[in-house]
Amino acid sequence: xxxxxxxxxxxxxxxxxxxxxxxxxxxxxxxxxxxxxxxxxxxxxxxxxxxxxxxxxxxxxxxxxxxxxxxxxxxxxxxxxxxxxxxxxxxxxxxxxxxxxxxxxxxxxxxxxxxxxxxxxxxxxxxxxxxxxxxxxxxxxxxxxxxxxxxxxxxxxxxxxxxxxxxxxxxxxxxxxxxxxxxxxxxxxxxxxxxxxxxxxxxxxxxxxxxxxxxxxxxxxxxxxxxxxxxxxxxxxxxxxxxxxxxxxxxxxxxxxxxxxxxxxxxxxx
Amino acid sequence: xxxxxxxxxxxxxxxxxxxxxxxxxxxxxxxxxxxxxxxxxxxxxxxxxxxxxxxxxxxxxxxxxxxxxxxxxxxxxxxxxxxxxxxxxxxxxxxxxxxxxxxxxxxxxxxxxxxxxxxxxxxxxxxxxxxxxxxxxxxxxxxxxxxxxxxxxxxxxxxxxxxxxxxxxxxxxxxxxxxxxxxxx
Numbered sequence: 344x345x346x347x348x349x350x351x352x353x354x355x356x357x358x359x360x361x362x363x364x365x366x367x368x369x370x371x372x373x374x375x376x377x378x379x380x381x382x383x384x385x386x387x388x389x390x391x392x393x394x395x396x397x398x399x400x401x402x403x404x405x406x407x408x409x410x411x412x413x414x415x416x417x418x419x420x421x422x423x424x425x426x427x428x429x430x431x432x433x434x435x436x437x438x439x440x441x442x443x444x445x446x447x448x449x450x451x452x453x454x455x456x457x458x459x460x461x462x463x464x465x466x467x468x469x470x471x472x473x474x475x476x477x478x479x480x481x482x483x484x485x486x487x488x489x490x491x492x493x494x495x496x497x498x499x500x501x502x503x504x505x506x507x508x509x510x511x512x513x514x515x516x517x518x519x520x521x522x523x524x525x526x527x528x529x530x531x532x533x534x535x536x537x538x539x540x541x542x543x544x545x546x547x548x549x550x551x552x553x554x555x556x557x558x559x560x561x562x563x564x565x566x567x568x569x570x571x572x573x574x575x576x577x578x579x580x581x582x583x584x585x586x587x588x589x590x591x592x593x594x595x596x597x598x599x600x601x602x603x604x605x606x607x608x609x610x611x612x613x
Numbered sequence: 614x615x616x617x618x619x620x621x622x623x624x625x626x627x628x629x630x631x632x633x634x635x636x637x638x639x640x641x642x643x644x645x646x647x648x649x650x651x652x653x654x655x656x657x658x659x660x661x662x663x664x665x666x667x668x669x670x671x672x673x674x675x676x677x678x679x680x681x682x683x684x685x686x687x688x689x690x691x692x693x694x695x696x697x698x699x700x701x702x703x704x705x706x707x708x709x710x711x712x713x714x715x716x717x718x719x720x721x722x723x724x725x726x727x728x729x730x731x732x733x734x735x736x737x738x739x740x741x742x743x744x745x746x747x748x749x750x751x752x753x754x755x756x757x758x759x760x761x762x763x764x765x766x767x768x769x770x771x772x773x774x775x776x777x778x779x780x781x782x783x784x785x786x787x788x789x790x791x792x793x794x795x796x797x798x
Binding site: 345346347348349350351352353354355356357358360361362363364365474475476480483484487489490491492493549551 | 614615628632635636637638639640641678680681684685688689692696711714715729730731733734735737738741746749750753754756757758767770
């Protein structure tokens, strides 16, 4: 009864609060200095020396290769994701359309970024703030032809997160032609592609095709990966990526610092 | 397409209205449905029911803002489905969020004996009005949208622990507020 009453009461709450919470993150949160990556920092120091040795040996080996690999998983292949507070502690997913993997990097250098250039529609997201995530769904109205609600999303990942078989997964969207490049100016490897998801027709909508572009940019020496995605267009993503200012925070991240070793490029709970 | 244009399509009884509504607000609606129901099949069903609900309500309604309107329909349908027992249970963020809140409302003097949902909602509205924006944001995203603590941490650029502690304090404040208002003893 108590649960139902609470639930009903929440259904009766003022629209203004509902809208406010959807539209914007308060400024005092956006400027907080705390990091979003869930870390078990105490472990970092204890393995730093060993990791440094592995990294030193690793860099030479990896430098000659493209630092991202990709495969299409079997439909039955299971990816287990930690689910906070869930009684079972995890959820499992199948049918991934693409798995991007990285060298088993012992240490990754934590980074933060800020856009050096943004399209006019998203210019209000610029500024001096250094971030590890930038989302633009609040500006979706400025893109009238969008199929989802995300003009541009920028997120950071770390190769050390994906060690021991971990991967960055495309779960719902299917990639089209995948382009692999090396950008000398930034010293990064780049994988980019257009991806689509077809929602079948039902009683209330015709067949609907969702589209987005995805650009992965990785630095094998520092062990970080940045994903730019969204519907602003690939040319825009490339320009934003090439103008992204990136700096290291001084923090070192290892496999044990991450709760999950898979994460999704296109939704889900990762 | 703007919300006004979508609503115009509803008034013209054009099926394109559903398509455009789904394109523009589908992600938000799906997320709420999934957060509450905890599995994709039930969530998809709920999303489709939401579009039907919007189709039946517009016209005569001309909701503004449209997003809040459809999110509210989705939430109501999802919670109804959840409580009706047709959805897979004990696995959603909605469950966890409700459990968290229930911890702050004692069973010994149940709140439902003292007030109805509408009165409780009005009290929570007044309580939220006095909160700092960040606390209000975290509270609404956790208990209205049923976002996970991890997602809140991402959204607010705070650590998981900081979000959890902050929400704990808000709930303590809510409990004290409801006590002062005479809704709890």
